[in-house]
Amino acid sequence: MAEPTMQSPLHAFDLAAQAQPADDVRGAWANEIPLLGYVSLRGNSADPAFVEKVSTAIGVPLPVDPCTFTVANGVKVLWISPDEWMVVCARSRLGELIAALKAGLQGIRSQVVDNSGGYTQVLLQGRNALDVLQHASVYNFAALQPGRVVGTTFGKSSVYAYRSGNGFCLLMRRSFADYIWRYLARAAAPYGLGIAAIEATGHAGDGVAG
Incomplete structure (x- = not known):
């Protein structure tokens, strides 16, 4: 096969x-x-814990101002809506970033979805x-x-x-x-x-x- x-x-x-x-x-x-990695992230930008955990997990400040994006260390985060972001990275880093986000956001209302395809x-x-x-x-x-x-x-x-x-x-x-x-x-x-x-x-x- x-x-x-x-x-x-x-x-x-x-x-x-x-x-x-x-x-x-x-x-x-x-x-x-x-063939980049795309992670759909949802959460409450008014929750300091959510913003801090996301920023720590991916090593990029989460953009909370409308229609902005942040980039560092080969990772870009695009503001999509008040409660949604797109994390863009090299495909080779996709697994580690998703794992870090899910681990960091345990107990915090959020959603992390691999939309790379x-x-x-x-x-x-x-x-x-x-x-x-x-x-x-x-x-x-x-x-x-x-x-x-x-x-x-x-x-x-x-x-x-x-x-x-x-x-x-x-x-x-x-x-x-x-x-x-x-x-x-x-x-x-x-x-x-x-x-x-x-x-x-x-x-x-x-x-x-x-």
């Missing part, structure tokens, strides 16, 4: 085989940052990255400040978006990834779309197109 194979939701596009270092010839560069991220960069996003969404991405995350429309679907280096990361559900990638490719076509070589940092979506 063949061993099970872990595949990203965009594996059919064979993006890795098309990747090349980004340059100024094309106006937009994008690629998937595949349900999400992926796309990194979009280039001089026309903002133009591409404005074709796809009603949100004014030019106003998105570093350290902030927003949930917004993308075509007929939705993403969570935040700035990453000189570009933007788009966090999406696996079931919408094919549609969102195709929509992004169409929106980028007038500017020229390149598949960017993503630096494998081993961190939570901090790959850099080079």
Whole structure:
């Protein structure tokens, strides 16, 4: 019997085989940052014990201000709603972080769920990255400040978006990834779309197109 194979939701596009270092010839560069770990965390941000235990378990301060994220030691925590966060990490660290959260939150009203199979991220960069996003969404991405995350429309679907280096990361559900990638490719076509070589940092979506 063949061993099970872990595949990203965009594996059919064979993006890795098309990747090349980004340059100024094309106006937009994008690629998937595949197979990260995603942990859905729920709890009461007004409970000091919850906030302290989470921050200690993952080594990153829990963001309690709306639409913000924190990052340290290769772990990123995105504020999703007043009682929900997404913890993003390298797949290799997933088990230890889930175990630490569950151990630290014993006796505290909370929920820790591995959603790694349900999400992926796309990194979009280039001089026309903002133009591409404005074709796809009603949100004014030019106003998105570093350290902030927003949930917004993308075509007929939705993403969570935040700035990453000189570009933007788009966090999406696996079931919408094919549609969102195709929509992004169409929106980028007038500017020229390149598949960017993503630096494998081993961190939570901090790959850099080079």
